[in-house]
Amino acid sequence: MQVKMILPALTEAKSPFFRPIKYSLFPPLGLATLAAYLSLDDEITIQDEHVETLNLDDAPDLVVIQVYITSARRAYEIADHYRCRGVFVALGGLHVTSLPAEATQHADVIFLGPGEDTWPQFLDDFRNGRPAPCYQSTHRTLLNLPPIRRDLIKRHLYLVPNSIVVSRGCPHKCDFCYKEAFFQGGNGFYTQTVDDALVEIERLPGKHLYFLDDHLFGNVPFASALFDGMRGMGRLWQAAGTVQSVLRPGLLEKAVACGLRSLFVGFETLNPENLRAQRKFQNLNRDYNSAVRRLHDLGVMVNGSFVFGMDDDDETVFTRTVEWAISQGIETATFHILTPYPGTALYSRMAEQDRLLHQDWDLYDTRHTVFKPAQMTAEALELGYWQAYRDFYRWGSIWHGAMTKQDWYGRIRHATYAGGWKKFEPFWDMVIKTKRVGHSRPFLEKILSGFGRLG
Ligand code: B12
Ligand code: SF4
Numbered sequence: 001m002q003v004k005m006i007l008p009a010l011t012e013a014k015s016p017f018f019r020p021i022k023y024s025l026f027p028p029l030g031l032a033t034l035a036a037y038l039s040l041d042d043e044i045t046i047q048d049e050h051v052e053t054l055n056l057d058d059a060p061d062l063v064v065i066q067v068y069i070t071s072a073r074r075a076y077e078i079a080d081h082y083r084c085r086g087v088f089v090a091l092g093g094l095h096v097t098s099l100p101a102e103a104t105q106h107a108d109v110i111f112l113g114p115g116e117d118t119w120p121q122f123l124d125d126f127r128n129g130r131p132a133p134c135y136q137s138t139h140r141t142l143l144n145l146p147p148i149r150r151d152l153i154k155r156h157l158y159l160v161p162n163s164i165v166v167s168r169g170c171p172h173k174c175d176f177c178y179k180e181a182f183f184q185g186g187n188g189f190y191t192q193t194v195d196d197a198l199v200e201i202e203r204l205p206g207k208h209l210y211f212l213d214d215h216l217f218g219n220v221p222f223a224s225a226l227f228d229g230m231r232g233m234g235r236l237w238q239a240a241g242t243v244q245s246v247l248r249p250g251l252l253e254k255a256v257a258c259g260l261r262s263l264f265v266g267f268e269t270l271n272p273e274n275l276r277a278q279r280k281f282q283n284l285n286r287d288y289n290s291a292v293r294r295l296h297d298l299g300v301m302v303n304g305s306f307v308f309g310m311d312d313d314d315e316t317v318f319t320r321t322v323e324w325a326i327s328q329g330i331e332t333a334t335f336h337i338l339t340p341y342p343g344t345a346l347y348s349r350m351a352e353q354d355r356l357l358h359q360d361w362d363l364y365d366t367r368h369t370v371f372k373p374a375q376m377t378a379e380a381l382e383l384g385y386w387q388a389y390r391d392f393y394r395w396g397s398i399w400h401g402a403m404t405k406q407d408w409y410g411r412i413r414h415a416t417y418a419g420g421w422k423k424f425e426p427f428w429d430m431v432i433k434t435k436r437v438g439h440s441r442p443f444l445e446k447i448l449s450g451f452g453r454l455g
Helices: 020-024 029-035 069-084 094-098 100-106 118-127 194-203 220-230 243-247 251-257 272-277 288-297 317-327 345-352 378-392 395-402 408-422 425-433 437-448
Strands: 002-007 043-048 062-066 088-092 109-112 134-136 167-169 189-191 208-211 236-241 260-268 301-308 332-337
Touching: 002 029, 002 069, 020 425, 029 043, 029 062, 062 069, 069 088, 069 094, 069 100, 088 094, 088 100, 088 118, 094 100, 094 109, 100 109, 109 118, 118 134, 194 220, 208 437, 220 251, 236 437, 243 251, 243 260, 243 288, 251 260, 260 288, 288 301, 301 317, 301 378, 301 408, 317 332, 317 378, 317 395, 332 378, 332 408, 395 408, 408 437, 425 437
Parallel strands: 002 043, 002 062, 062 088, 088 109, 109 134, 208 236, 236 260, 260 301, 301 332
Antiparallel strands: 167 189
16 A cells, blocks of 8 residues: 655745744654554655755556645645545544534544554554544554654754654643644653663664653653663753753752753743643742752753743733843743634633634744734734743853853853754755754754763
8 A cells, every 4th residue: 555644834924924944943743653554565655845946747556635724724735635636535633623513624534632542543444444434532542663764754854853752742731832742632741661672772773863742751750660661771862841840859860860951841821820820830949040050060051942922921021031031041031922723721711801813823823923912912912922032042142151050061062052042044044954953953062062061
């Protein structure tokens, strides 16, 4: 059977603000995970429109498309194209799960939730000639998974080909997060066995890893055993974690001992009222300054994530947040405009309050205001968002942040990491055009390792 798996480009990836490097980081891990359930006799291709031009001139037996909210338009276009050619089209992913009635108009079959239980069931049904129109995941497990088909990934096109997830979901329930909608009808947080996770890590060549888990530290016994098992593997890795997990004594130290060198931390807001309103209780009453200090003292760089536009935010939020981040020496920051994704508690609340401005999913990209903010205009929210990026990444700010580090190694590491991410766009464009993104990985590893001083 010929199977084509497609990750369509997100709309913003085609916009004038497109930063190619952001979309050349990670390969389509979800599709490679699903490919593992196909047979070795099947002819499978995975195409990622962020890094290659799609060839749509074929007529495989089955087309599989992963749909994110801002790739929905493009995904449906590709799906319609193949269906016109008589090809059977399967759609799945976050957006399909949020809005099945919309997706089903463009598909022969849709999948709601994670695919590990429903996808193999569908493949049996499809081969037997009686596929159902919709499969809803209920039985959630990562036990006995077939090995991810990493051989189908074009590694050289990505800066971080070694992306990995060893859990799914998260134990928390923030109102704005996709998680509750996606995992509806079953377990919302579960992990692999530690042994299986270690085997998957062993399969990855080189040093660098990026854990894409929503919350790698969410199950403490699991994370602790995983970090023990990774000790001595010689890895350098990055991941995402909460403020709470950073402050927990012991676990962070274990992570650092096995190679954690940079962490994405969801600070989201400096305002406790906002945290309460979004039910982000795990961040309440946590000392953000101590969390950053703990990470830095252990040699871990911080990518702080912040959301603007919650109901307690007025126009002072941008400057206050940026100044705090710079004063703490946070190396990189990711800012977002609050975005009510369909299916989330936040979306229902905004709809009830009649505050949604439109349902143009292309603009639900966390760069546009899609709802009526409580204490500023929609325009002010967007302007403030862009200003925050400019203010945080100007050379003066980078220098200021770098000077919070204790020695020159730390300062140079800070400046090269922050500058490398946001200031060297022409360089990244050139390496992407010449398909040499992978060649930049040793440079990334050098910075993460503090130029060799942190192992
Ligand atoms: C990598 C990543 C990206 C990459 C995506 C490209 C890529 N190569 O995958 C990049 C950097 C481009 C990116 C960008 C953004 N991202 Co992002 N990203 C992720 C991340 C960290 C990992 C994705 C992943 O690989 N997961 C692991 C694999 C195994 O799971 P999966 O891809 O979901 O696939 C499974 C299922 O979805 C399902 N499935 C998927 N497709 C199909 C198809 C079929 C037919 C079937 C059967 C099943 C199926 O089965 C798979 C196996 O279970 C997730 C968080 C997370 N942990 O998932 C956030 C996440 C997807 N991103 C998010 C956000 C907010 C964004 C941005 C808006 C951020 C920003 N401001 O720039 C943008 C735009 C995305 C958008 N919504 O339009 C949110 C999504 C919110 C939403 N409702 O869309 C997430 C969930 C993070 C979060 N906790 O909020 N992101
Ligand atoms: S902690 Fe992060 S991943 Fe977990 S529910 Fe909240 S926003 Fe979602």
